Amino acid sequence: MKLPLITVNAFATQAFSGNPAAVTLLDAWLEDSLMQAIAAQNNIAETAFLLKSGPASYHIRWFTPAVEVPLCGHATLASAFALRECFGEKAESITFQSLSGPLSVTCKGETYTLDFPSQPPSAAPTPDWFINAFGANPIEFHQSAYSLAIFPSQEIVAALDPDFPLLAKTKGSNVIVSAPGNEHDFVSRFFAPADGIDEDPVTGSAHCILTPYWAKRLKKSKLTARQISPRGGELLCDLVGDRVRITGKALLYSEATIYV
Numbered sequence: 001m002k003l004p005l006i007t008v009n010a011f012a013t014q015a016f017s018g019n020p021a022a023v024t025l026l027d028a029w030l031e032d033s034l035m036q037a038i039a040a041q042n043n044i045a046e047t048a049f050l051l052k053s054g055p056a057s058y059h060i061r062w063f064t065p066a067v068e069v070p071l072c073g074h075a076t077l078a079s080a081f082a083l084r085e086c087f088g089e090k091a092e093s094i095t096f097q098s099l100s101g102p103l104s105v106t107c108k109g110e111t112y113t114l115d116f117p118s119q120p121p122s123a124a125p126t127p128d129w130f131i132n133a134f135g136a137n138p139i140e141f142h143q144s145a146y147s148l149a150i151f152p153s154q155e156i157v158a159a160l161d162p163d164f165p166l167l168a169k170t171k172g173s174n175v176i177v178s179a180p181g182n183e184h185d186f187v188s189r190f191f192a193p194a195d196g197i198d199e200d201p202v203t204g205s206a207h208c209i210l211t212p213y214w215a216k217r218l219k220k221s222k223l224t225a226r227q228i229s230p231r232g233g234e235l236l237c238d239l240v241g242d243r244v245r246i247t248g249k250a251l252l253y254s255e256a257t258i259y260v
């Protein structure tokens with residue numbers, strides 16, 4: 001069996017930045033074990049598998065090298081980009097049916113806007129695993145789909161050097177760290193060793209949590225953000241009711257055929 005494999009750098013404005021995602025358009029679903037094996041072989045943060053369900057409508061599933069995940073922003077943006085640039089999709093608005101419900105991506109020029117659910121975090125005590133893994137105590141700690149640790153400055157977030165083996169052994173340790181930005185409303189990093197990703201370059205789904213947090217704290221609904229991983233990425237975030245609109249650009253990295 002031959003399958004197309006498109007690799008896209010999402011939330012990227014230049015080569016070798018943003019978050020790479022692989023995108024495969026299927027004629028029928030593969031066995032879960034085969035999709036997981038393909039994602040492991042790709043060995044990048046996410047592989048998205050798409051199956052057309054109607055006009056400008058697709059089912060989408062996301063796999064890290066280790067597990068299937070219920071929500072992924074950068075691979076959804078990458079999927080919309082790949083559909084339009086490589087698979088002949090003409091619609092400016094594309095709907096994806098996912099484990100997190102219907103999601104949409106709208107294209108305007110070179111920008112793509114995700115319409116995702118808002119996931120406001122709730123304050124919680126800082127767990128021992130975080131202090132042990134990071135050797136640092138945040139000024140706030142919150143829980144949502146991922147944990148969220150808040151620090152006072154961008155410099156502290158940039159300097160964090162977590163114990164990845166310890167995080168990988170700790171259930172529920174996927175965590176965002178964030179602070180006010182020097183040139184952006186906020187900055188962040190995201191760690192998920194338990195899901196096979198030590199540090200994710202740019203995490204769209206994390207901004208479903210970050211956006212309502214910073215919108216409330218800064219008393220503004222439109223926010224500029226940067227994920228300050230080594231690759232880095234730029235995002236514009238807009239809180240609209242119980243939805244978060246996340247806008248970014250993407251760049252094509254490669255087009256390939258895989259044989260399975």
